[in-house]
Amino acid sequence: MLEKISLQGKFFNCCISVSLSSGEKNGCKSLHSLLVERQRQAEKSVLISCQSKTNEKKLLKYLSRHGDIKRHFFYESYLDRQITSLTEFYQLTEENIRLRFLVCSLLKDIAAAYFPECTVKPFGSSVNGFGKLGCDLDMFLDLDSISGWTTELTKSGLLLEYQMKPANSERAVTQSILSVIGECLDQFGPGCVGVHKILNARCPLVRFSHQPSGFQCDLTANNRVAMKSTELLYVYGKLDPRVQSLVCTVRCWARAHGITSSISGAWITNFSLTIMVLFFLQKRNPPIIPTLDHLQDLAEELLCEFFEFYATFPFNRMSINIRKGQEQNKPEVSPLHIQNPFESSLNISQNVNTTQLKNFVTLCQESSWLLYQSKTMSPKGVAVDSTTTTWGIATLLLPSRVPGIKGHRKRREPASERIKSLLESLKYKTQQKKTKD
Ligand code: CTP
């Protein structure tokens, strides 16, 4: 009777094994009788796939109407658990986030010598929910309260008044402000080393290392658009934890294969990559964002589909536009075109060259194939060396076997160590879970 129960829809996150057996106790048995007993149990068991958020009690009550349930077990799929572990492993910790805000506050104290009412705010991956441990600290000096003419009534009733010196353009003002602050940081900023003023960039900035916290910092000014895109990403990430997990997994995968890099250059940036994931989620049929209803759908399936989507995306003709949720004809010749959602004339991936895009597409093809194999194979693993075996997501983080992907092996060395320890932790968590079950 139970075998005939089928729940509507496609479910991947959680499976239940319901045993109807009333069989004998295992006790001390010969191997033969143990095998017989196990086989009998198996014959009287059913496996039901259901959603991760299924109410266990309700489901069991419903099932009991069809027969007595001797034992039941709930467990998640391996692939899904791997994605969750990966996200947990890398995501910013509470202490790390607090430290980021503390550095902003210290910088504000320094900048306040020139601009008493200023604030320094973090943006980018430190606060958008997609930050990984070790990501840089993007900050912007907010001079809104003092730019131009601003008047403020103090408690004493006296009028405070600031006036900025008139300057040629907003950009020139930003450059001179950052130049002064950069100089001050270099000379007097406690623990601030390797200060570089990069004032001619499209978005002028001061880059430095903050030694006590270990953060690589980028300080900008007058960068409202970046704040808006930070908020946009934050909102998308909050729609469902799986959005965050998918972004995190794709980021780890891209880093492991040298698709992204901590050094500036022609690589795809994490920001571009995140927009690509969001675009994929919008384009998916049915779309995953922004409709919450559809978020109940598949989990690890998304990763596989993500790779398939970009393995076949017409990058040569089309631009990615998350404002419209549609690809559009490329307005200019550049290998990868991703429209900035808040400044439509800008391509956020202008820096990416043809080789880097090709590497990305090739790896998407390879990874979708590897995931397809993981889905069709049992999780017994692929041998990495004599002591380590991997399976599922972990296989994706190993060096690529595609001969076309060149020049990444040297750069990948430090990442391999981290990945090895990550694999260990994934293995450990899986074992722990198995023991519990
Ligand atoms: N940004 C933007 N347009 C760009 C590049 C960046 O609007 N062309 C904004 C985005 O809000 C981005 C932030 O600036 O999140 C910081 O950029 P970056 O440090 O490159 O990306 P992060 O998202 O912080 O990712 P990472 O973890 O690699 O630092």
Ligand code: MG
């Ligand atoms: Mg950043």
